[in-house]
Amino acid sequence: MIKVAINGYGTIGKRVADAVAAQKDMKVVGVSKTRPSAEAFVAKAKGYPLYIADLTKKDAFTKFGLPVAGSVEGMLKEADVVVDCTPGGVGEKNKPLYEKLGVKAIFQGGEEHELAGFSFCSDCNFSEAVGRQFVRVVSCNTTGLCRIINTMDRAFGVDRVLAVMVRRGSDPGEVKRGPVDAVVLDPVTIPSHHGPDVNTVLPHVNIVTLAMIVPTTMMHMHAVHMQLRRDAPREEVLAQMRAHPRIGLVKKGTEIKSTAELKEFVMDLGRPRSDLWENGVYEESVTTIGRDLYLFQAIHQEADVVVESVDAIRAMMGTVKEAERSIAMTNEALGFSPIR
Numbered sequence: 580m581i582k583v584a585i586n587g588y589g590t591i592g593k594r595v596a597d598a599v600a601a602q603k604d605m606k607v608v609g610v611s612k613t614r615p616s617a618e619a620f621v622a623k624a625k626g627y628p629l630y631i632a633d634l635t636k637k638d639a640f641t642k643f644g645l646p647v648a649g650s651v652e653g654m655l656k657e658a659d660v661v662v663d664c665t666p667g668g669v670g671e672k673n674k675p676l677y678e679k680l681g682v683k684a685i686f687q688g689g690e691e692h693e694l695a696g697f698s699f700c701s702d703c704n705f706s707e708a709v710g711r712q713f714v715r716v717v718s719c720n721t722t723g724l725c726r727i728i729n730t731m732d733r734a735f736g737v738d739r740v741l742a743v744m745v746r747r748g749s750d751p752g753e754v755k756r757g758p759v760d761a762v763v764l765d766p767v768t769i770p771s772h773h774g775p776d777v778n779t780v781l782p783h784v785n786i787v788t789l790a791m792i793v794p795t796t797m798m799h800m801h802a803v804h805m806q807l808r809r810d811a812p813r814e815e816v817l818a819q820m821r822a823h824p825r826i827g828l829v830k831k832g833t834e835i836k837s838t839a840e841l842k843e844f845v846m847d848l849g850r851p852r853s854d855l856w857e858n859g860v861y862e863e864s865v866t867t868i869g870r871d872l873y874l875f876q877a878i879h880q881e882a883d884v885v886v887e888s889v890d891a892i893r894a895m896m897g898t899v900k901e902a903e904r905s906i907a908m909t910n911e912a913l914g915f916s917p918i919r
């Protein structure tokens with residue numbers, strides 16, 4: 580049993596905790612919060628031992644009936660590996676503690692590549708993560724881009740990529756963030772950080788990304804153009820996507836044309852928290868003209884990095900050495916097969 584601590588029980592952390600708890604080869608030893616909130620009550624209800632960053636704040640939890648198991652340092656001493664799901668930039672502050680205690684740590688995409696020195700996407704570079712002490716799981720958008728680009732690169736070769744990302748303004752619970760009524764270029768300059776971030780996983784890919792933020796909480800939407808190295812018949816492209824364990828196809832018959840309808844669809848399928856762990860490629864959008872491939876894909880910001888984080892745990896612990904096997908184990912434990 581791999582003993583896993585989750586430092587930062589928020590949007591990503593609460594999902595990683597449940598995904599880890601579902602695995603036969605892993606156990607959640609604890610989750611952490613800085614202050615009492617709805618998520619602290621969820622941790623209690625789910626039976627996850629709750630640790631806190633600052634033990635002097637223990638009374639703030641216990642007065643609401645939230646038992647505190649100890650300090651974050653105490654939690655880390657129980658763990659083989661910690662998944663750091665604190666807000667971007669906090670992971671950097673936590674790293675010295677992980678180093679002091681000799682615990683392996685997974686950081687999320689809000690941290691810089693240099694913090695871990697290795698950026699991870701399961702089906703791109705799993706084997707290079709085997710045995711590492713520090714790994715960074717790339718952001719939701721970068722994960723979605725890496726999956727689709729790597730799949731096409733393996734099958735056809737990719738000469739260059741242009742991806743336009745229409746990003747959600749906030750997660751559903753983040754009531755104080757916006758925009759409320761604007762399209763915000765984020766950034767105005769081109770490329771956005773996503774292209775260089777893809778290069779931390781796939782250094783050879785020639786990619787330019789543009790990004791904007793819109794008033795929605797559901798998901799991101801990517802418009803992607805790839806120039807491939809050879810002509811790619813549409814059916815061959817679709818066959819590659821169907822063979823991928825984390826690329827889903829939103830089929831014509833569903834009549835789904837939006838992120839909102841897609842979220843409703845996965846909710847009705849009974850996915851926990853209506854999470855879309857896979858890329859949601861709109862099948863009808865997949866168009867090939869000679870070597871040029873065009874598509875739309877929805878990326879659920881709260882979900883796609885969760886399954887990758889579970890795979891990263893196995894790679895770092897060295898208990899599984901092949902990406903395909905870990906991906907299959909993770910997916911099966913969650914009862915997850917991509918939408919088709």
Ligand code: NAD
Pocket residue numbers: 586587588589590591592611612613614618632651664665666667668669687688689690717718719750880881884
């Ligand atoms: P969040 O704000 O929802 O959750 C962070 C949690 O960490 C909160 O529960 C907070 O109480 C806790 N926390 C804060 N400081 C802490 C500390 N010092 N010690 C322990 N816990 C602390 O954040 P999130 O959206 O889950 O993001 C976490 C990471 O995942 C970031 O790096 C982010 O960039 C990345 N990420 C987020 C998304 C997304 O859409 N939400 C998608 C992909 C990756």
